[in-house]
Amino acid sequence: MKVAASGTWFPDEGSRMPAGEVHAWEPGQNQTACGIPLKRAGLHRFPHVDFTDTDPVTGGSADAVRWSCPRCQAATGGRRGGKRWTRSDPRP
Template sequence: MRAAVAATGSWTDPDGVRAPSGEVHAWVPGTNQTVCRLSLHRSQLLRFSHVDWLDVQPATGRVADEVIAVCARCAAGMGRRRDERRWTRTNPRP
């Protein structure tokens, strides 16, 4: 699933492109809510349909300079795991 970004604030980068800032949420264009089910209107979130969800991740994103927090529920809904290690059973039941 491709998701865009909804955020609590915005800033303008040196190229003159509007970018998200503050807390960011995953948003599927064409819907009126985020992946974590927040209403865009009631939460007063700004839409950034030109910014991809992967671009605001602090570790790898190109427009993550002003991002303060990434919504954990949206990140989980988009496939991020708490840790990279896979779960394995160490002591199987008899």
């Protein structure tokens, strides 16, 4: 999944990076993973940035990210921090 964001910023290297509110987006689709239409919401597409890179805890492209959509994170199977839930003692 790639990134769609509400804003854009340019670091010293000169490449365009996402800023503000970020959502997961699949290239070729007209909406985000959580169902928001890109054009109507005014979101910019970033096909060169992976959605996992916009996590402020671990990502390298998250310097100007203010909010990451929790519904998009759930749709991509990721969670902020911690490990995934597993059943430790399943019933037979």
